[in-house]
Amino acid sequence: KNVNISMWESLSIPGQRDLLQAAMKDWTTLNQLVQMQDKVLTNAAQPEGSHGGQK
Incomplete structure (x- = not known):
């Protein structure tokens, strides 16, 4: 499994899963x-x- 995938899945930002896919x-x-x-x-x-x- 890719560690990065679980990191992204843990985010609840709307549209984040679409970005990941x-x-x-x-x-x-x-x-x-x-x-x-x-x-x-x-x-x-x-x-x-x-x-x-910087921000």
């Missing part, structure tokens, strides 16, 4: 989505302003 047909898109999610998680773990105030 589309991404599974296109590995490049899936990689971009995973990188985007990693960036979101990384930013969320950072205290305010530690990223140069």
